[in-house]
Amino acid sequence: MRSGTPRRRNKAARPLSLVLALVLLGSLYAALMPSAQVAADTGTSAQVAEGKALFQVTCSSCHGLNGEGTSQGPSLIGVGAASVDFQVSTGRMPMARPGEQAPRKVNTYTAEEIGKLSAYVASLGPGPAVPKSSQYDYSTLTDEQIARGGELFRTNCSACHQAAANGGALPNGKYAPSLHGVEPLHIYEAVRTGPQQMPVFAEGAIPDEDLASIIGYLKGIEDQPSAGFSLGGLGPVTEGLFGWIIGIGGLCLFAVWITSRGARAK
Numbered sequence: 596m597r598s599g600t601p602r603r604r605n606k607a608a609r610p611l612s613l614v615l616a617l618v619l620l621g622s623l624y625a626a627l628m629p630s631a632q633v634a635a636d637t638g639t640s641a642q643v644a645e646g647k648a649l650f651q652v653t654c655s656s657c658h659g660l661n662g663e664g665t666s667q668g669p670s671l672i673g674v675g676a677a678s679v680d681f682q683v684s685t686g687r688m689p690m691a692r693p694g695e696q697a698p699r700k701v702n703t704y705t706a707e708e709i710g711k712l713s714a715y716v717a718s719l720g721p722g723p724a725v726p727k728s729s730q731y732d733y734s735t736l737t738d739e740q741i742a743r744g745g746e747l748f749r750t751n752c753s754a755c756h757q758a759a760a761n762g763g764a765l766p767n768g769k770y771a772p773s774l775h776g777v778e779p780l781h782i783y784e785a786v787r788t789g790p791q792q793m794p795v796f797a798e799g800a801i802p803d804e805d806l807a808s809i810i811g812y813l814k815g816i817e818d819q820p821s822a823g824f825s826l827g828g829l830g831p832v833t834e835g836l837f838g839w840i841i842g843i844g845g846l847c848l849f850a851v852w853i854t855s856r857g858a859r860a861k
């Protein structure tokens with residue numbers, strides 16, 4: 596009798612807790628999501644204030660207490676939320692020390708903190724906003740659009756990033772990085788904000804549809820090479836190794852076959 600009770604309770608409790616969990620999840624979603632979206636778009640005053648506090652701790656030594664810039668770093672007035680999101684998410688900022696070029700590093704900030712920093716910098720002056728995912732979505736592109744993205748890439752970007760987007764050296768010890776593995780969001784933001792030597796391409800120069808095509812093209816060539824390249828990319832070494840293993844292996848098998856035939860013939 597005792598062992599039966601908990602079992603019966605369990606049977607009823609399972610669907611009930613499932614329903615409860617669903618209701619909780621639903622209301623949590625409802626409570627959190629819309630406010631997060633609004634905040635990401637406009638930046639609430641609380642977010643701006645918290646962003647300012649964070650900024651003054653980690654960024655102001657180079658960018659000034661109010662983002663006005665110092666001899667160590669440029670003014671951030673008018674660079675926009677997209678620039679902060681790009682620079683901090685890719686680990687370029689905060690820069691460890693002023694140098695030739697801020698390299699990509701592991702980002703140590705949470706999305707929430709980056710949102711606050713972005714909201715604060717956006718409040719200093721109008722600049723490019725962090726895009727919505729629909730602006731850089733490349734999943735529905737046709738082959739034609741992707742081919743056009745390739746053309747646009749060759750005209751606008753390959754001079755620095757090279758035709759296969761593997762990156763290349765620039766004058767004065769600077770470089771344009773490889774674009775393989777860069778998130779679509781960060782490609783969008785880099786194009787709109789022009790980090791360092793890179794020019795800004797505004798909507799007038801490259802509209803959103805064209806930018807999505809470029810992103811689609813970049814993601815396409817990223818997938819492609821791995822199939823053909825793994826052998827060809829290492830060139831003669833891999834091919835030599837292949838030849839060695841198959842060639843010598845084949846010869847050994849042949850030798851074994853010959854000897855076994857010879858043995859049988861005797």
Ligand code: HEC
Binds near residue numbers: 656689695
């Ligand atoms: C050690 C100095 C230093 C620190 C600390 C630093 N920055 Fe920077 N920052 C720079 C320099 C120098 C540049 C310009 C050169 C570059 O982009 O590499 C720059 C560029 C930027 C840009 C690009 C501006 C543009 O024109 O689009 C943004 C945005 C930015 N920093 C944000 C931040 C934020 C946010 C923090 C704090 C989390 C931070 N930085 C901390 C030195 C610094």
Ligand code: HEC
Binds near residue numbers: 753771
């Ligand atoms: C004049 C040279 C130049 C041109 C033209 C140029 N870029 Fe760049 N690009 C750079 C440099 C330099 C950087 C590195 C900036 C930094 O590290 O702060 C960069 C960075 C980037 C990044 C960031 C990569 C990362 O690792 O986070 C992306 C994405 C990018 N470029 C895409 C493009 C696209 C797409 C185009 C064409 C529409 C383009 N670039 C045109 C020089 C250029």
